[in-house]
Amino acid sequence: MRPDDPTDLPPDDDVPAPDAAADATERARAKAFAELIDKVVAGRPPAAVPSEQQELLEVATALRASVRPVELGASRRSAIVESALAAAIDRRAGGHGRVSASLPVVPIGRAASRRGGRTPWLIAATTSLVAAAALTLWLRDRGAPHAAPPAPATAAAAPLPLELRSRPADPLVGAIPAERAGAALDRIDTIYADRLDGFRARTMSGGLR
Amino acid sequence: MVSEPASELPLDEEARLIRQAQGGDLDAMRPLLERYAPPLYATVILPRLGNAVSAEEVLRDTLATAVEKIDRFTWQGKTIYPWLRQIAINKIFDVHRSAKRSRRLADAMAHEVATETDPESSADAQLMADQERAHQRALIESTLADLPERYRTAIELRLIGELSRDECARRLQISVGAFDVLLHRAVRAFRKCVGDRDAS
Amino acid sequence: MTSLTLARAWTRRGRAAVGLVVVALLALAALAACEASDDGRATAPPAGRVTQVTQPEDGIDQPLMIALSQAKNFHHKAKVYMSDGKPDLAIAAVRGVLAVTFPAGAPEAEDVRADARALLAKLLLAQGQPDAAMSEIDAGLAAATRESFFVANLYTVRGEILEAQAAKLDGATAPDDVTRSRELKRQAIVAYDKSIAINEALQRQLMGHP
Numbered sequence: 001m002r003p004d005d006p007t008d009l010p011p012d013d014d015v016p017a018p019d020a021a022a023d024a025t026e027r028a029r030a031k032a033f034a035e036l037i038d039k040v041v042a043g044r045p046p047a048a049v050p051s052e053q054q055e056l057l058e059v060a061t062a063l064r065a066s067v068r069p070v071e072l073g074a075s076r077r078s079a080i081v082e083s084a085l086a087a088a089i090d091r092r093a094g095g096h097g098r099v100s101a102s103l104p105v106v107p108i109g110r111a112a113s114r115r116g117g118r119t120p121w122l123i124a125a126t127t128s129l130v131a132a133a134a135l136t137l138w139l140r141d142r143g144a145p146h147a148a149p150p151a152p153a154t155a156a157a158a159p160l161p162l163e164l165r166s167r168p169a170d171p172l173v174g175a176i177p178a179e180r181a182g183a184a185l186d187r188i189d190t191i192y193a194d195r196l197d198g199f200r201a202r203t204m205s206g207g208l209r
Numbered sequence: 210m211v212s213e214p215a216s217e218l219p220l221d222e223e224a225r226l227i228r229q230a231q232g233g234d235l236d237a238m239r240p241l242l243e244r245y246a247p248p249l250y251a252t253v254i255l256p257r258l259g260n261a262v263s264a265e266e267v268l269r270d271t272l273a274t275a276v277e278k279i280d281r282f283t284w285q286g287k288t289i290y291p292w293l294r295q296i297a298i299n300k301i302f303d304v305h306r307s308a309k310r311s312r313r314l315a316d317a318m319a320h321e322v323a324t325e326t327d328p329e330s331s332a333d334a335q336l337m338a339d340q341e342r343a344h345q346r347a348l349i350e351s352t353l354a355d356l357p358e359r360y361r362t363a364i365e366l367r368l369i370g371e372l373s374r375d376e377c378a379r380r381l382q383i384s385v386g387a388f389d390v391l392l393h394r395a396v397r398a399f400r401k402c403v404g405d406r407d408a409s
Numbered sequence: 410m411t412s413l414t415l416a417r418a419w420t421r422r423g424r425a426a427v428g429l430v431v432v433a434l435l436a437l438a439a440l441a442a443c444e445a446s447d448d449g450r451a452t453a454p455p456a457g458r459v460t461q462v463t464q465p466e467d468g469i470d471q472p473l474m475i476a477l478s479q480a481k482n483f484h485h486k487a488k489v490y491m492s493d494g495k496p497d498l499a500i501a502a503v504r505g506v507l508a509v510t511f512p513a514g515a516p517e518a519e520d521v522r523a524d525a526r527a528l529l530a531k532l533l534l535a536q537g538q539p540d541a542a543m544s545e546i547d548a549g550l551a552a553a554t555r556e557s558f559f560v561a562n563l564y565t566v567r568g569e570i571l572e573a574q575a576a577k578l579d580g581a582t583a584p585d586d587v588t589r590s591r592e593l594k595r596q597a598i599v600a601y602d603k604s605i606a607i608n609e610a611l612q613r614q615l616m617g618h619p
Contacts, residue, residue: 024601061260067350088275166469166516181562188481192478192480196474
């Protein structure tokens with residue numbers, strides 16, 4: 001690759017000397033990192049971290065975890081154990097057992113997993129009811145301002161979890177440093193991989209319409 | 210120190226619970242999970258991920274996988290902890306791989322901790338956890354020793370000593386902004402050092 | 410299609426069931442056709458607002474995955490051309506990203522296109538075409554419906570283009586050139602400041618600060 005190829009990755013960890021002058025970009029990044037460390041030290045790890053800071057924050061947290069006492073509180077421990085047992089039992093029973101630290105345990109696939117084994121009449125009847133309802137609404141509202149289509153009867157009541165939705169890529173990608181302004185290839189790879197996980201999860205849970 | 214485990218489990222009790230779980234009563238795993246969750250989290254997962262939220266998710270996933278696949282575990286007269294630990298290590302590598310992030314830290318911290326203990330002893334897990342922590346501490350300290358002094362000082366004051374940014378800046382006789390830059394560079398240098406050591 | 414396959418396996422009841430399903434599917438198709446011209450996605454927020462999460466029904470679907478896959482392939486193609494010393498073909502490949510059809514209103518579309526425009530601008534600048542590079546930046550900024558890290562990146566590249574143009578006038582003595590150089594540098598700083606401001610605002614929001 002040519003030295004000035006904008007698609008080249010910058011040298012990793014090209015760390016300046018301690019007393020070297022810092023430019024505005026580095027100062028801004030350092031300040032953002034310092035604020036993340038403030039939260040970690042205060043025992044309030046940030047929920048969302050710009051991806052360019054993520055690995056560095058993990059290094060700092062890992063360093064602290066190795067030399068300072070770390071506690072997993074009793075109530076937290078019990079909650080995690082309970083959740084793990086529920087997930088394992090659910091998986092053993094043929095469910096999906098997906099558990100998230102941040103989302104309530106309402107598997108979106110539960111409705112889908114109960115669908116197996118129904119008669120074709122039931123499927124046909126349900127589909128027809130849905131279609132009839134949609135057709136009625138369409139005929140009634142034709143020409144009126146656009147309204148959202150009715151939710152199919154077989155879909156789960158809960159809205160889709162965030163990770164299964166089309167959404168801005170900012171939290172995934174984080175702030176883009178100047179030296180990575182042209183690294184669109186890396187970012188599309190990251191976005192694609194992330195959305196592919198979501199797509200597969202939706203596919204497996206039967207949530208795709 | 211790490212918070213006290215839920216309860217100590219004699220080896221024969223551990224064996225009985227595992228047999229019960231393998232017989233279909235998965236809930237029998239509960240005391241084992243309660244016992245081993247804290248050292249897994251504190252000495253295996255969090256130091257390798259450096260992210261408390263991810264660490265809890267990996268811990269949950271590790272325990273769920275262990276329960277789901279308990280049929281594959283063969284009792285060999287020693288605690289189940291090394292098996293749980295290996296599941297956790299695999300999941301940590303999955304996290305790093307899927308995030309396409311550097312695995313330097315995970316690789317550097319993943320050295321197996323060999324234990325030669327009395328198989329009758331129920332302190333295997335605790336001994337492993339203590340040895341794991343001691344190993345990680347030694348790695349950290351030797352890496353810090355290789356850093357330029359100002360970087361080492363910045364890390365020791367802020368990340369280990371937990372002094373405020375203002376206090377750190379005052380002690381080093383620089384502005385807070387300059388200290389932020391120094392700490393940022395120090396952690397980058399630490400990361401590079403860990404990676405270089407692992408590569409060599 | 411699953412219901413159709415299962416219905417066929419039950420021959421006596423199957424025919425009636427198939428008929429009912431066909432009617433239902435036709436009705437759904439008619440409804441879908443009417444809605445196809447509408448933007449079923451969440452209305453884009455006004456310009457200047459930071460990251461907006463879509464409505465619950467906007468799940469990741471096949472059309473989105475196909476679009477992302479195509480964009481990915483164009484980018485990889487561009488990289489191969491660059492490493493092969495064929496910048497013109499690389500530029501054409503990145504333009505291919507801009508031609509990919511995304512689902513209407515998908516936030517990823519705006520992000521991927523903005524990123525492609527930033528790369529395109531850098532490639533054009535490297536080929537000695539600063540005006541064409543700036544056109545790409547201007548097009549990317551004009552298409553933005555929200556502030557994002559990708560928009561901030563466009564401003565960063567804008568600053569780089571202006572800085573490069575100013576650098577060409579370094580050492581000039583003609584008064585017009587000196588004035589122009591000064592103005593270009595001022596605009597570059599404005600662009601960089603805008604990038605920093607967007608990044609800081611977004612990071613504050615993502616970290617839960619007001």
